[in-house]
Each structure stands twice: as structure tokens, then as C-alpha cells.
Amino acid sequence: xxxADRILLVFVVCILPFLxxxxxxxxxxxxxxxxxxxxxxxxxxELSPDRILQVHxxxxxxxxxxKESQVRFLESPCTGQQCVHSGWLSAAGELAACLPNxxxxxxxxxxxxxxxxxx
Amino acid sequence: MPLTxxxxxxxxxxxDHRIAWLTALAISIHLLESAFPSPLPGFKPGLxxxxxxxxxxxxxxxxxxxxxxxxxxxxxxxxxxxxxPGFILSLSGAACxxxxxxxxxxxxxxxxxxxxYSVLAALAHMTGQFTIxxxxxxxxxxxxxxxxxxxxxxxxxxxxxxxxARAMCQHRLPCQT
Numbered sequence: 001x002x003x004a005d006r007i008l009l010v011f012v013v014c015i016l017p018f019l020x021x022x023x024x025x026x027x028x029x030x031x032x033x034x035x036x037x038x039x040x041x042x043x044x045x046e047l048s049p050d051r052i053l054q055v056h057x058x059x060x061x062x063x064x065x066x067k068e069s070q071v072r073f074l075e076s077p078c079t080g081q082q083c084v085h086s087g088w089l090s091a092a093g094e095l096a097a098c099l100p101n102x103x104x105x106x107x108x109x110x111x112x113x114x115x116x117x118x119x
Numbered sequence: 120m121p122l123t124x125x126x127x128x129x130x131x132x133x134x135d136h137r138i139a140w141l142t143a144l145a146i147s148i149h150l151l152e153s154a155f156p157s158p159l160p161g162f163k164p165g166l167x168x169x170x171x172x173x174x175x176x177x178x179x180x181x182x183x184x185x186x187x188x189x190x191x192x193x194x195x196x197x198x199x200x201x202x203x204p205g206f207i208l209s210l211s212g213a214a215c216x217x218x219x220x221x222x223x224x225x226x227x228x229x230x231x232x233x234x235x236y237s238v239l240a241a242l243a244h245m246t247g248q249f250t251i252x253x254x255x256x257x258x259x260x261x262x263x264x265x266x267x268x269x270x271x272x273x274x275x276x277x278x279x280x281x282x283x284a285r286a287m288c289q290h291r292l293p294c295q296t
Contacts (some may be wrong), residue, residue, distance in 0.1 A: 004226055005235030012242065012274055019267040 030092040030107035033071045035064065038102045047071070047107075057101035064105060071105055073098060137178065138185045145170040145190040146197065153198055162269065164276045165241060167194075168216075172237045172284040180217075180224050187213050204256055208248045215247025216240040233288055234281030241277030245269050 036042040037055050045053065047069040054061045060077035070090045073083040076098050083098035092109025149167040157163055167190055175183040191213045195206040216239075223231050223239050231239065249269065253262050 001234055002229045002232040004223075004229065004231045005238075008231070008235050008238060009278075012238065016267060016271055016274070019270065023264045023267055 030069065030090070030094075030109050032108055033066065033089075034106045034108055036104045036106075044108075055103050057098070057103045059101045062098055062101050062103045071107060072096070073105070076101060134182070138182060138189070141170060141174055141182075141186045142189040142193065145186055146193050149190055149194040150197060153194075159265075159269075162272060164279070165244065165273075166280060166283070168237060168240055168244070168277075169280045169284045169287065171216075171220075171240065172233050172280065173287045175220055175224065175236060176233060176284070176288050180221055183220065184217050187217055207255070208252055211251040212244035212248035216244040219243035232281075233284040234278060237281030237284055238274060238277035241273040241280065242270065245273040 030047060032044045032046055034042045034044050035053070035055060037057055045066070047066060050067045051065075052074065053064045053066065055064060057077075062073060062077065062083070063075040065072050065074040070088045072088045073086065073096055076083050078098055078100035080100065083096050083101075083103075086096035089096055089105065089107050092107050095104065095106040097104035145167045148170065152164060152166055170190070171183050171187045174186050188210075191206070191209050192201075195201040195203075195209065200206045200209075219239050220236060220243075223236060249262075249266055253259075
């Protein structure tokens, strides 16, 4: 091995952890949850303390649970229960929606991940 | 009309024969290697790289360019991947690694040995291929998550190829006159 070989190897071995750190860093921490019901202005809710919110929609009240900086639909008056099955949202940008009851929740961080999502 | 008795003759130089011989060797390795299953797309030992490195060390960069590009072309024709995405990736990887090898060979002093050249080529190959894959085929930022893993693999395989190339350089190749 020549000196250039060694320098190259050391350089690459030093660069690799940096690359891993950059591409595999955890998702952005969510700061608050945005709740939208019907055509009303979305409201922002803090992620602490842990609590349970009731949001009124055309079908009745959807129950939203906030726990340890995560959020989920706990109960919903809709038939499909897709929103409940979405489970816990934990990373910024994640979204769950109940279309029949016209309620959506989305975790937001400092930088919004998406402008819009189509289903 | 008189029959033309003279045979078509193509003038070849010893250099041409050498390139043909080495390319044939590289293509054989390329074909053998493609028979192995790959756990991840882009995950390949790249043992044909060994030939490129040996050629570079013993006959210079120009010959290495011929051998490397002919290997990509003929390998793709034999495997039926000519002009497919795989071929484009292969070609861009080869072009990128040849460019880096050229830069590496310009290094003053003792310069790189086979291991250094091989690692350099493997990393450049992977980076070039990956960039083209991202630009042309999968323009999604999440693809870059694969990049460090593939680069680590390239580093390991580059070292292995380099060690093989070093062992080969210690022997006289049959095509060497």
C-alpha cells in the first residue's frame, strides 16, 4: 500500500459515518398538531400535556388523544374507522383524516414536509 | 467478372490484440458475476474492475479505457441489456470511475497502488451510477438513504478487488510481451 492508498482509505472511512448520520438521522420532531374540522379555520394544539380532545363534526364527536407527543384518533362516529386505524402519528408531517366526519389531524414541525397530499 | 481472391484484411497492432485479450477476460468475469443473485439492486462485487485496475497499472489509462468501455458494451450485448436502464447505469459508473482513475494517475510522487486505484474506482463507479439513477430513474430524495450502504459495500468490494489486482500484478500476464 502506498501513502496515497492509506490517505484515501482513511478519508473514505472518515466520510462514511458522516454520510450515514446525514441520511439516517431521525425524522423531524413534531411541534404541534393541527386539527381541522369542516370548513373552519384549522386550530393548532400543543403536544403536551397528555389529554383527550373532542372535536365536533357532521356525524358527531371525534375523540382525539394526545399522549407523549403523539396523537391519534381514539374514537370516531364514522363507519369506516380509517382514521382510528391510522394509529399513532409521531413524526412531523404525518397526517390522519376522517373524511365522513370532515376532521383531519396533522403533526407539524418547523419545516412542513408536504404542501398537499392526495389520496 | 473476376473473383476477388484477396481476403479482407484488417490491420491490427499488438496493442489491439492486447486490448481484445484483456477485454475478453473482463467480459468473462462480468458474465460470470451477473449469474450470481444480488441481495440489493446495485449490489455487485464488480470483479471485472480487477482487470481494469491491472490494465491501468501495467498498460496505462488509455488501454484501461478501451477495456472498460468495451467490457460494458459487449457485456450488455451478451446479457441482452444493451440500452436498458442497467446498461446506462453501468456505462455512467464506468465513465465516472475512469475519470477518477485518470485524476488518480496524475497524482505526483508514488501515487496510488492497486488497492487505492480499486477503491477509488469502486467509489466513483457507485457515486456516478447512483447520481444517474437518481437523476433519470428514481428522482426521490429517499433513494439517498441507500447511498451510504452501497458506498460501504463499494469500499469493501473495492478493497477485495484491489488485493486481487495486486496479486495479479505480481505475475506476468500472458498478453504481456
